Amino acid sequence: MSPSAIETVPTGTNNWWKEATIYQVYPASFKDSNGDGWGDILGVIEKVPYLHSLGVDVVWLSPMYDSPMHDMGYDISDYENVLPAYGTVADIEKLIDECHKHGMRLILDLVVNHTSDQHKWFQESRSSKGNPKRDWYFWRPPRYDAYGNRMPPTNYRGYFAGSTWTWDEHTQEYYLHLYAKEQPDLNWDNEVTRKAIYDSAIRFWLDKGVDGFRVDTVNKYSKHTDFPDAPITDPKSFIQPAIGMWCNGPRIHEFLREMYDEALEPYGDVVTVGELANTPDPAHVLKYVSAAEKQLSMVFHLDIGHIGMGHSLEDKYILQPWELTEMKSIVNKWQTFIEGTDGWTTAFCENHDNGRSVSRFASDAPEFREVSAKMLALMMVAMTGTLSIYQGQEIGMINAPREWSIDEYKDIEGLGYYREAQNQVASGVDPTREKRIMDGLRILARDHARLPMQWDDSPEAGFTTGKPWMRTHDLYRDINVKKQEADPDSVLSFWKKVLRLRKDYRQLFIHGKFEVLDFENLETFCFVKSRGEKRALVVLNFTGIEQPCSQAEMAAGMKLLASNYSECSSSQRLRPYEGRIYVSDKS
Incomplete structure (x- = not known):
């Protein structure tokens, strides 16, 4: 699709993506076309007319690539193939065409901080220390304590609990992974690696007609590769919070500018929406989104999603009380920082990594649920920047019932925190932690956004004719698309x-x-x-x-x-x- 005609607006050049509304589809939970319990690409295609009727302009498809699915597709084993449960590359090409026929665009998730440990690149890298792809990932020898015990190269705590280093028995070295051990980090300092990423993960899909990318973990590509230990802030633990060792690293802007110049700009006005964490200074954020810098179109600032979370990585799911002034401060900060600049911003309050906004920021009590969802909709549509909404937000979907047990939760991150808490209770380190983590997960867990989309009041909410991979919400008969499409006063109609x-x-x-x-x-x-x-x-x-x-x-x-x-x-x-x-x- 050709970009819309360039015009001047109060905020400068009016790229097509500035006035777009983005709708995020989480494919596993959106629509299952064949009854196997997993959503799929044909299911998304089936619902393209629905998305068009809603009034959105861009469909953002969360990872659908081939993957062992340790982290729901954010562990990619082949950038150029689709997970068979989701469909085929041909299905994606058909989805691109269907979106374009309806005047909408399609963007994919670009996940290039890490791959799966099943990716052929990593399989070669771990095969021997002399393999040409050894330096495509981060390998380091062990160190030893005073008693001769083998220890990881650094004391870093990862995002999914535990160390960022995993021992490889075959080559007798550790490899780095900020997330799960099945998600080894790519070495962006290696130019050959970067060129391969551009070819396999970016150009392959742009050549097929996708209109851009939401860029996962965009400020983590550049590490401090001398790998110093992180400061000790928790004397009771060997592993320590170490976000400063990999967020906004020394070469990050160089890498993003190169990616723009070599892999994106040749395709025209391609949109890139970076997932930006741990970057509190608006002046620094502007370096990422300034049109003159030629790095990213815009970023999702994650601050609003962190409301109510613990103030450190290890306490992320310890629920914290919050006041409305915290939300106001966050909204004001990221709404105003582009004024008078050549940058652009975004507006969102839901995604696949957070609990539902009605349950978190307003009220999901039956008497307030619908009016709360509409109030939040009013807030969001009045925001400056590109608006992004998440599947189910448009019908006011809410968190899983509080009485659901941990057995209903599937997310690798939340389960990691819960099991860590169980161990701390068992060892006497923190007798209350398991309960406190569970209380936090009931509000904050990523699982809440991943419950099957509620299409109608038929069994399993019309998501599937089989057994869904994740339990359907108990209230799907009350909250569903079919019911709301027929009601002019519904959340969907609003x-x-x-x-x-x-x-x-x-x-x-x-x-x-x-x-x-x-x-x-x-x-x-x-x-x-x-x-x-x-x-x-x-x-x-x-x-x-x-x-x-x-x-x-x-x-x-x-x-x-x-x-x-x-x-x-x-x-x-x-x-x-x-x-x-x-x-x-x-x-």
């Missing part, structure tokens, strides 16, 4: 309406300047979007009780554009989880 409004008022919502109005207020979130003389006022009640509308005087001179209550109100008080958007008459 999303369709407000996505149209986002396009109608694009200069304010997509390109507008953001300003928080009531930062210290712990119950309501009010902000203004403006561009020139045009203004929009957004007022949101984040509580289950009526609240005064502190911006009532400002709203009095404006037109009510949207509300999440079917009975619109001009009251100076906001009902439970009520949201409203006002616009000035000049808009």
Whole structure:
């Protein structure tokens, strides 16, 4: 598909992806076409008309590559093939065509910080110390303590609990993996490795017509390759948090600029959305997304997904109380940092790595569930930048029931934390940790986003005719697409309406300047979007009780554009989880 005509907008050049709404599909859980319990590409193709009717512009397909599936496809064994349970390369080509026929684009997940340990590159690398691909990954000899015990090369703690190093008996060295031991990290410092990545993971799919990539773990390619030990912050443990050793490393911007120049730019206006963690300085983030830097189109800042999580890697799933000012600070930071620059930003509150937004940020109680989902929708459609929504968000899907046991959870990360907690309880190190981790997983676990999509009220929510790989939510008969498509007041119908409004008022919502109005207020979130003389006022009640509308005087001179209550109100008080958007008459 050719890029849309270039035009100038308040934020500079209007690339096609700036005004797009992205819809993330998690293929294992979206739609199963053959009854084997796994979602597949043919199932996605079947639902392309539905996605088009929703009003989205881009389908982001989470990893569908061939994989042993230790980490749900983020452990890739072949970049140029599709997991047989999902389908074939030909199926992806058909999906590209179907998206394009409906005026939508397709982007894939680009996972090139690591591969699977079953990838042919790693199989060669571990075959011998003299193999030409040995240096495509990070291999290091052991070190020994004072008693002669073999130890890993460094004291780094990985993301999935445990050390970042695994011993290879065959070659008598350790290899590095920031995630699972089945996900060895690629050595981007090796130029030959980078060229192979560009050919196999990027050009192969761009040649087939994909329109870009969501770029996984984008700031972790450049490590401090002298591998110093991390500072000791937990005296009780050998392994220590070490994020600073691999996030935003010394050559990261060099690598991304090369990837853009060599593998992306030749294909035109290809979109890249980087997953950016642990980069709190907006000035540094701007280096990634500045048009002049030619690295990434935009990034997903992960801060909003971290609300309620522990403040360190080892305590990630220890649930923390939070106040609305934390969300306001995060939203304000990443909404405002591009103003007056040539950078671009994103807006999202759900993805495959976090619990459902209704359950985390509002209320999934039956009496508040729908109005909460609509309130969050109002907040999101008014945000500056490219909007991304996650499958099921448009019908207000919620977290798994709290009474589900750990046996229903599948995610490698959450289970790793839970088993680590069990060991700490058994050893007497922390008798309460298992319960505290489970309490956190009930709200924060990645599993909540991975429950099967709820299409209708038939068995297994219409996701499959077989046994689903993951348990279907108990409330699927109440929360499903079929039920909501027939209801003009449903969450789904509301999303369709407000996505149209986002396009109608694009200069304010997509390109507008953001300003928080009531930062210290712990119950309501009010902000203004403006561009020139045009203004929009957004007022949101984040509580289950009526609240005064502190911006009532400002709203009095404006037109009510949207509300999440079917009975619109001009009251100076906001009902439970009520949201409203006002616009000035000049808009």
